[in-house]
Every structure is written in structure tokens, then in C-alpha cells.
Amino acid sequence: MYDNGVGVVEDDKEALKWYRKAAEQGNVYAQNNLGVMYDKGIEDVLEDDKEALKWYRKAADQGYAHAQNNLAVMYDRGGKGVAEDDKEALKWYRKAAEQGYADAQYTLGWRYANGKGFLEDDKEATRWFRKAAEQGNIYAQNNLAVMYDNGEGVLEDDKEALKWYRKSAEQGNVYAQNNLATMYDNGGKGVAEDDKEALKWYRKAAEQGYADAQYNLALMYDNGGKGVLEDNKEAVIWYQKVAEQGYASAQYNLGLMYQYGEGVVKDMTKAKYWIKKAYEGGDAKVSKIAEENWKRFELWKY
Numbered sequence: 001m002y003d004n005g006v007g008v009v010e011d012d013k014e015a016l017k018w019y020r021k022a023a024e025q026g027n028v029y030a031q032n033n034l035g036v037m038y039d040k041g042i043e044d045v046l047e048d049d050k051e052a053l054k055w056y057r058k059a060a061d062q063g064y065a066h067a068q069n070n071l072a073v074m075y076d077r078g079g080k081g082v083a084e085d086d087k088e089a090l091k092w093y094r095k096a097a098e099q100g101y102a103d104a105q106y107t108l109g110w111r112y113a114n115g116k117g118f119l120e121d122d123k124e125a126t127r128w129f130r131k132a133a134e135q136g137n138i139y140a141q142n143n144l145a146v147m148y149d150n151g152e153g154v155l156e157d158d159k160e161a162l163k164w165y166r167k168s169a170e171q172g173n174v175y176a177q178n179n180l181a182t183m184y185d186n187g188g189k190g191v192a193e194d195d196k197e198a199l200k201w202y203r204k205a206a207e208q209g210y211a212d213a214q215y216n217l218a219l220m221y222d223n224g225g226k227g228v229l230e231d232n233k234e235a236v237i238w239y240q241k242v243a244e245q246g247y248a249s250a251q252y253n254l255g256l257m258y259q260y261g262e263g264v265v266k267d268m269t270k271a272k273y274w275i276k277k278a279y280e281g282g283d284a285k286v287s288k289i290a291e292e293n294w295k296r297f298e299l300w301k302y
Contacts, residue, residue: 012037012044023055031059032067039070049079060092068096069104076107090117097128105132106140113143113152122153133164141168142176149179158188169201177205178213185216195225206238214242215250222253232263243274248286252278255290259297268302275299 016037022030035055041047053074059067072092078084090111096104109128112121126147132140145164148157162183168176181201187193199220205213218238224230236257242250255274258267276299279290294300 012042016045023058026058026062028059028062028064028067031055031062032064032070035059035067035070039074047080049074049082052079053082060095063099065096065099065101065104068092068099069101069107072096072104072107086117097131100131100135102132102135102137102140105129105135106137106143109140109143113147122147124153126153133167136167136171138168138171138173138176141165141171142173142179145176145179149183156189158183159190162191169204172208174205174208174210174213177201177208178210178216181205181213181216185220193226195220195228198225199228206241211242211245211247214238215247218242218250218253232257234263236263243277246281248278248281248283248290251275251281252286252290252293256293259293268299272299272302 016034019030019034019037023034032055035052036042037045038048038055039052053071056067056071056074060071069092072089074082075085075089075092093104093107093111097108105128109125109132111117112128113125114120118124126144129140129144129147133144141164145161145168147153148161148164150156154160162180165176165180165183169180178201181198183191184194184201185198199217202213202217202220206217215238218235220228221231221238222235236254239250239254239257243254251274255271255278257263258274259271260266264270275290275293278286279294281287281290
């Protein structure tokens with residue numbers, strides 16, 4: 001009540017006091033909540049990783065899956081006075097995952113997919129992603145879709161990939177929104193190309209600030225497509241957003257828009273600025289193209 005301000009004025013110190021009383025009597029929910037307060041350093045409670053670890057462990061030792069996952073996260077990342085310990089992290093992730101805790105299942109899947117703590121094993125990764133995905137974990141849904149999309153740990157299946165991307169995308173996951181859009185953009189086995197759907201999902205991710213989607217959205221407006229009118233002004237808006245984040249391809253394309261006056265008033269000074277950024281950036285392929293443009297049109301003159 002004091003923690004959330006339900007029925008009383010929110011008061012973290014009072015919440016801490018009552019959580020401690022219940023925790024000391026062995027209440028696993030209070031022990032976990034007390035751990036969270038010390039872990040996050042909420043409001044008037046000083047962050048204390050050692051205290052957080054202590055209370056998470058008390059609840060975890062009693063089999064509380066939420067605390068087991070929280071304990072695993074602490075060992076995974078380490079902290080002040082808490083040494084990073086991959087073996088302990090894996091132990092507690094697995095305990096929580098085997099009780100059906102979706103976040104832990106997702107993390108195990110990610111670790112198997114990336115060979116962190118285990119030998120890389122796409123089948124095991126897929127198994128754990130599926131368990132978490134079926135409980136609605138949006139990150140597991142996206143990663144399960146990726147496995148189907150690429151045929152990793154399962155047979156490649158575009159329809160299954162589309163299904164899981166959509167489930168995750170509809171819950172607001174920007175990675176899934178961009179991936180879903182890409183499937184509609186390119187088409188595939190059993191997935192019809194659909195530029196309108198691609199545009200819709202790129203925009204959803206782009207509006208949340210996801211740079212890859214912003215760039216893809218800019219490309220769609222730049223090039224047009226079936227049911228999508230070419231719109232250079234919109235392309236410039238989105239190239240600008242991504243270019244300002246250091247995205248070399250967007251910097252180069254934005255430079256071209258200024259160079260040729262597409263969607264903007266022709267401005268060779270701005271063209272020079274953005275193409276130089278792309279030329280000097282860390283993307284070797286883009287840098288080479290930008291360099292060729294820089295020399296061919298003698299942009300240093302402007």
C-alpha cells in the first residue's frame with residue numbers, strides 16, 4: 001500500500017519498514033519486494049546491492065521464481081559489492097525458467113542462441129524462446145520469429161516467422177515491427193509482398209525512435225512502391241532523423257537529396273556537409289561511395 005500509494009500517501013520508508021517485518025517472518029513476496037527496493041534505490045531508499053542480493057536469495061531459496069530471476073540478473077550484471085558470477089546467474093535463471101518464469105526462459109534462450117555460458121545451441125534456444133513466447137514475452141516472440149525467419153534451430157518457415165513477429169509487433173516491440181515490415185517489404189515463401197503493410201509497420205517502429213526503421217521508412221518514401229507514393233519531402237524528414245544519429249547511409253542519401261534538390265531546396269553546402277560525414281564515417285562501403293561522389297562533383301569547393 002505504502003509502496004504504490006494505494007489508499008495511503010506513497011511512502012517508501014514506511015513500505016520498507018513493513019516489507020522488512022514481513023520478510024523477517026519468511027514472506028517470500030516481501031523478501032523479493034525488499035530486494036527490489038534495495039536493488040533499484042527507490043526514492044528515499046538508498047541503493048544497496050548487498051542487501052538486495054541477501055533478500056532475493058532468501059526468497060529464491062524458498063523457490064520463488066520472481067526472486068530467482070532477480071537474483072540471476074544481479075549475478076549476471078554484478079554490482080557494488082556483488083561480483084559478477086556467470087555460473088550462479090545460469091543456475092538461478094534455469095531454476096526460474098523451469099518453473100515457467102517467462103523472463104528467465106527468454107534469457108536462457110538468448111544465452112543458448114549466443115553461446116553465453118553454454119555452447120551455442122539453436123535448438124535449445126528455440127525451445128526456451130517458444131516457452132517464453134507462448135506466455136506473451138515480446139522479446140522471445142521476436143527472437144522465435146527470427147529463428148523461423150533464418151531457419152536456425154527449426155526449419156525455415158516464413159508464415160511462422162510472420163505470426164510471431166506480428167504478436168510481438170502488436171505489443172509495441174520496435175525490433176519486431178521493423179522485422180515484420182521487412183517481411184512485407186521483401187515478400188517471401190508464403191508471404192505476399194505488401195508495401196502498404198511494410199510502410200505501416202516501419203512507421204510504428206520509426207515513431208518510437210528506432211533508427212533502422214526510420215531509415216527503411218525513408219527509403220520507402222524515397223523510392224515509392226506498390227500503393228506507396230514517392231514522397232521526397234517525407235524521405236528527407238526521416239533521413240534527417242537517422243543521419244543525426246550517425247547513420248552513414250542516411251547521411252549520404254540526405255546529402256544526395258540536397259545535392260539534387262529532391263524534397264528540399266538544392267543546397268550544395270548542406271550536400272557537402274552530409275556527404276563528408278558519410279565519407280568520414282565508419283561504414284567502409286558507404287565511405288567509398290561517398291568518396292567517389294565527393295571527388296567526382298568536387299564538393300570541397302562548396
